Amino acid sequence: MIIVSACLLGKKCRYDGKAKLNNRLVKLLKDKEIIPVCPELEGDLPVPRPPAEIIGGNGFDILKGRARIKNREGRDVTDNFIKGVNKVITRVDLKDIRMAILKERSPSCGVNCIYDGSFNGKLKDGCGVFTARLLKEKIPIFSEEETGKLINQGLL
Ligand code: SF4
Numbered sequence: 226m227i228i229v230s231a232c233l234l235g236k237k238c239r240y241d242g243k244a245k246l247n248n249r250l251v252k253l254l255k256d257k258e259i260i261p262v263c264p265e266l267e268g269d270l271p272v273p274r275p276p277a278e279i280i281g282g283n284g285f286d287i288l289k290g291r292a293r294i295k296n297r298e299g300r301d302v303t304d305n306f307i308k309g310v311n312k313v314i315t316r317v318d319l320k321d322i323r324m325a326i327l328k329e330r331s332p333s334c335g336v337n338c339i340y341d342g343s344f345n346g347k348l349k350d351g352c353g354v355f356t357a358r359l360l361k362e363k364i365p366i367f368s369e370e371e372t373g374k375l376i377n378q379g380l381l
Contacts, residue, residue, distance in 0.1 A: 228325035230334045231261040238263040242273035253381045264333045264355040268309025280342040283351030310358045329368035336368035
């Protein structure tokens with residue numbers, strides 16, 4: 226089973242009320258068993274919602290309580306993000322998961338980089354909080370921008 230960010234599969238669950246459909250990825254996953262997830266929806270955040278960024282760290286820092294997630298209006302939404310992550314982790318049988326393919330740059334699903342907390346469109350190295358939680362379970366994670374790598378490694 227492969228966990229996939231639901232927005233990449235066409236679900237309109239992003240902060241702006243839109244999806245981020247990735248047709249190439251959908252095609253590659255056609256015969257695979259997948260579990261679409263959106264940890265932000267599972268954390269009871271609405272669609273649409275103000276964009277949120279991790280302030281003062283990355284997803285691992287959020288899990289350790291050393292950073293917070295705030296939306297552009299200044300509201301602290303850390304608890305929603307953590308609730309969503311915990312709900313997914315509880316619902317999904319992790320031993321059946323061979324990898325996850327997640328949406329790059331998201332404060333939940335970002336794999337290699339996330340926005341830097343300034344809401345100025347600047348990126349920093351680091352992953353989102355859902356990604357961090359899955360990495361702690363030693364689940365291999367790829368972003369949707371790494372399909373070439375997945376193919377080369379024979380994973381898709
Ligand atoms: S990036 Fe992750 S949390 Fe954000 S909309 Fe897509 S699935 Fe949901």
